[in-house]
Amino acid sequence: MTLVPSNSLVNAVTAGLKPYPMEELSKIKAGLVKAGKPVFDFGTGDPRIATWPPVREALIKALPEISQYPSVKGVDRLATEQAGYLNRRFGLQVGGDLAVIPSQGSKEAIFNIALCLVGRAGGKKHIIYPDPGYPVYRSSTLYAGGIPYPVRVTNENAYLLEPWDLPADVQKNAAAIWINHPHNPTGATAPLDYWRRMIDWCHKTDTILLSDDCYVDIYDSAIDAVVPAGTLPAVERDPRPVTPLQLSTDRILSFMSLSKRSGLTGYRAGLVAGDTRIVAPFLNARANFGVGSPDFIQHAAAAAWGDDAHVVERRRIFSKRLATFGPLLQDLGMINKIPSSAFYLWAKIPEKFGDDDVAFVLDMARIGVIASPSQWLSEGIRGHVRFALVPEEASMQQAMSLLREYLK
Ligand SMILES: Cc1ncc(COP(=O)(O)O)c(C=O)c1O
Incomplete structure (x- = not known):
């Protein structure tokens, strides 16, 4: 043959x-x-x-007798619990400039966002991301017809991607940049000054900052004694990993997940929060992608976002x-x-x-x-x-x- x-x-x-x-x-x-x-x-x-028992109980309780299509926007209870989490953990207020939507785990949202960003602003095609890093940054860019631009991060630069050192044409043509701290695979975290500089650079170059915050809640447990769950120090004094949304919402999206936070890898549940001007059209596009989570998963996810213990x-x-x-x-x-x-x-x-x-x-x-x-x-x-x-x-x-x- x-x-x-x-x-x-x-x-x-x-x-x-x-x-x-x-x-x-x-x-x-x-x-x-x-x-x-x-x-x-x-x-x-x-x-x-x-799995934390109340999550399983919420899922079973929500299992319907009659199955119907879920919506990509999600059930109200999920939106309420996600907004509550963003407020307790980061001091964010959902509404106005800041929107939040559910995802079917971060992976699909990381993949699908490229389809909405490549070609924006008159044809920007580069998507910049750290190397080593999560493999979907590259594959999503390729599938969206963009140009992947990996940037090597090393022990010497504390695993921090510095786009301001890249060639001028790459900076000019960057549709978006992925930043992931705590970083998979190195575990590196980023200081607040770094985030400030990154946000300034994104605003100056009109690049969308995509913050993969999958591990934002997996930090040293000794911090729990200093910052007990539910308390919120000013961002400058907070020893926990931050999301850049704490500094600005302009051109920034954060991708969060219950996979590591709550161990719900098999449930496929996450959220995308950020600049309403991007989240709203992204939600509209998502109705085409087939990524509405079953309602019983949404109810289980709501229970997980609602609890910190x-x-x-x-x-x-x-x-x-x-x-x-x-x-x-x-x-x-x-x-x-x-x-x-x-x-x-x-x-x-x-x-x-x-x-x-x-x-x-x-x-x-x-x-x-x-x-x-x-x-x-x-x-x-x-x-x-x-x-x-x-x-x-x-x-x-x-x-x-x-x-x-x-x-x-
Ligand atoms: C850096 C990073 N981002 C995103 C994901 C995707 O997580 P999930 O789709 O389970 O939410 C992972 C999974 O391991 C990851 O390591």
Whole structure:
């Protein structure tokens, strides 16, 4: 049989996609499970922690006898709880210049916003984003017919993307810029001065600031003693990660999610908040995308946005894991500093393994430990690996003794 080149049946963007990193990791995991080996999965950022019971109860209670189409705008209760969360956590007042809409998890909204921004303002096509970073910034730009513009962020620049240093034509043609702090995969956070400078730059160059705030609630749990849930210090004194919406709404959108905040990865629930002049037409476009969440998910999501105590508990779990696992990587010389945001560790692979992170990860999988290689989370960055703090305390301890043995 003659194989037809796949790019004659699908378009060039689709034919050119690399396998999605998490799909590759699932395959490695399935191979280990099939071989009857224990698996310590630090690969995908999807911890197995029981869902807060009121969320499940809200879902069951809202399950209707008769099924009807949901709306993209969402049920009133969800809008109320999302507005309440934005107010409690960031001091934001929804209404006027600031609008909020639900998303079916951040991923689809991150993907779909590119369709609404590429080509704006007389044909701006570049979308700037950090590398390493979340892979959908690039794929969404390509699907929207835009020009992806990855900018390498490194330990030396504290993983902060500095668009003011980019070539003048890129600055001029930037439709939007993605910023993600706390940052996947490095856990880096951004200081307030950086946000101020970024917002000024966006206003000066007429670039839409897209802030991926997926991890904004996953910070050091010690902060909960200083800033108890429900209290709100002035932004200058707030030790928690911020959203740029606290400084301005002009040309800014924030993408938030219940996936990490509440562990609702399987529910697919998030929000987009920001400049009403963008959110309103985006909502209108979304009616075409097929992204209205089922009403019972919306009610469950409302319960999660409405409560902070279960998030305090999740932070405690992740911070404890970080305190357990971080020092091991530091001892082994794989990280300089333990990040304050407690979800990922971005580590350099030991020199004796060379710089082929994919080979390193495949080899390390032989002892049952799975992590993500840097080449799968970036555009060609070699020699690093990302550990997501997913395994539970006991299995993390087991993985640590295996790793110590393997890496020394
Ligand atoms: C940086 C970043 N943004 C967005 C997402 C998407 O999250 P979700 O679609 O589950 O809300 C993820 C998921 O891991 C992420 O790491």
